Amino acid sequence: MTKGAGNFMRECLLLALRGAGRVSPNPMVGALLVKGRKVVSWGWHHEFGGTHAEVDCLRRAHGGARGATLYVNLEPCSHHGKTPPCTEALIEAGIRHVVIAMRDPNPLVSGCGVKRLRGAGIEVVEGILKDEARFLNRFFCTHILSARPYVHVKVAESLDGRITGGNSRWITSLPSRRLVHRWRAMHDAVLVGAGTVLADRPSLTVRLVRGRDPHVVVLDGELRLGAEECRFAGRSRRRIILCTSSEAVRRHGARARALARAGVELLAFPSRRGVLDLDLVLAELYNTGIGSILVEGGAGVNARLSEAGLIDEFSSFIAPAIHGRGLGAFESVESRSPAPGGSRNREIASGLHRKPAFLSREGRNPVSFRSPASASGKNKAVAMRTITVYNSGGDVLIRAFREKYRFTDLQLGS
Ligand code: AOF
Numbered sequence: 001m002t003k004g005a006g007n008f009m010r011e012c013l014l015l016a017l018r019g020a021g022r023v024s025p026n027p028m029v030g031a032l033l034v035k036g037r038k039v040v041s042w043g044w045h046h047e048f049g050g051t052h053a054e055v056d057c058l059r060r061a062h063g064g065a066r067g068a069t070l071y072v073n074l075e076p077c078s079h080h081g082k083t084p085p086c087t088e089a090l091i092e093a094g095i096r097h098v099v100i101a102m103r104d105p106n107p108l109v110s111g112c113g114v115k116r117l118r119g120a121g122i123e124v125v126e127g128i129l130k131d132e133a134r135f136l137n138r139f140f141c142t143h144i145l146s147a148r149p150y151v152h153v154k155v156a157e158s159l160d161g162r163i164t165g166g167n168s169r170w171i172t173s174l175p176s177r178r179l180v181h182r183w184r185a186m187h188d189a190v191l192v193g194a195g196t197v198l199a200d201r202p203s204l205t206v207r208l209v210r211g212r213d214p215h216v217v218v219l220d221g222e223l224r225l226g227a228e229e230c231r232f233a234g235r236s237r238r239r240i241i242l243c244t245s246s247e248a249v250r251r252h253g254a255r256a257r258a259l260a261r262a263g264v265e266l267l268a269f270p271s272r273r274g275v276l277d278l279d280l281v282l283a284e285l286y287n288t289g290i291g292s293i294l295v296e297g298g299a300g301v302n303a304r305l306s307e308a309g310l311i312d313e314f315s316s317f318i319a320p321a322i323h324g325r326g327l328g329a330f331e332s333v334e335s336r337s338p339a340p341g342g343s344r345n346r347e348i349a350s351g352l353h354r355k356p357a358f359l360s361r362e363g364r365n366p367v368s369f370r371s372p373a374s375a376s377g378k379n380k381a382v383a384m385r386t387i388t389v390y391n392s393g394g395d396v397l398i399r400a401f402r403e404k405y406r407f408t409d410l411q412l413g414s
Pocket residue numbers: 023026027028029044045049050051052053054074075076077080081082083084086104106109
């Protein structure tokens with residue numbers, strides 16, 4: 001029954017990927033109907049709020065699903081959400097077997113879908129390509145379990161671990177820039193600090209691959225940016241969200257009003273001397289529907305995310321250059337030395353470039369990030385921590401996971 005199941009599930013994952021950048025914050029799901037060894041139908045979740053993959057697949061089967069096996073990378077839903085429960089559609093269509101990769105972390109569904117199907121006499125097999133499926137839907141898992149967006153920090157470093165101090169445009173290789181553009185298209189938003197916007201005026205668009213431009217989130221606790229600096233053109237409609245402090249809004253009322261008139265969404269938070277509480281910022285971004293962010297700017301922003309234990313994924317492009325000066329990836333101008341009692345994230349991040357042996361030395365548990373949620377042991381999704389080091393050509397040099405995942409030739413999300 002499960003012979004060849006991996007191949008069919010791999011197809012599901014690839015079908016699911018067709019929804020990348022369109023279904024967020026919901027999961028990417030693909031489904032395949034198989035009779036004997038023959039694929040009779042396929043489907044995927046096309047867009048947020050739309051038909052679920054299972055039902056899309058049944059529709060394409062034109063009634064020929066009776067007695068078939070359904071492969072799907074996520075447990076079928078059993079709840080009434082924006083669409084009716086998929087379990088009922090599968091039961092009604094006469095599906096005999098269901099093979100799933102992973103249970104749905106959504107508490108409304110988790111375990112209930114499987115129970116409902118088994119209760120109706122359908123044989124359910126679980127766990128085929130589970131690790132790959134969890135990696136594919138890492139944004140969704142974090143979003144639904146931690147009530148915050150998935151945070152992916154991307155940096156470009158010299159061999160001596162500096163992200164500044166050289167030519168800031170030194171990742172010139174087309175493949176690596178393409179990869180970053182693909183990430184931009186997959187994440188809901190790109191996040192940068194105000195300093196990066198002032199220094200680099202980045203466009204943060206997707207130009208080298210097909211895909212939509214991500215929304216832009218700017219952290220600007222002191223409200224240094226005006227409407228002009230917050231103009232981020234794009235081919236698709238993009239939200240510009242500026243996170244600042246309540247005091248700054250009071251102090252620079254006219255600027256805040258001009259930003260709002262220019263269509264910038266202003267979110268004001270309590271702060272300590274202009275430094276925002278990033279837990280609050282992420283919680284609010286979650287509330288406004290942002291499921292994942294790619295952090296693209298500012299050692300200071302990286303440092304604060306790292307100190308708060310909020311980094312899920314860290315990608316570093318290492319260029320063959322020695323800067324000899326400049327900031328490390330997690331070093332803010334204010335704190336040139338590692339934070340007192342520095343966080344584990346910071347140790348790992350600095351260890352990564354200053355002591356390249358770090359990963360091999362502690363290879364058994366290479367990515368042991370600590371975060372409030374994972375420290376309490378409550379949250380499995382937060383434990384899906386990933387570090388990838390690329391060369392400037394965009395080739396993977398090292399990929400380390402907190403848990404040991406079996407990765408095959410499937411390069412999901414890269
Ligand atoms: C999807 N697409 O293919 C599957 C999902 O609000 P709804 O009705 O779209 O339900 C969303 C939930 O349904 C989602 O959080 C997940 O738990 C479950 N499965 N969702 O968007 C799909 N199979």
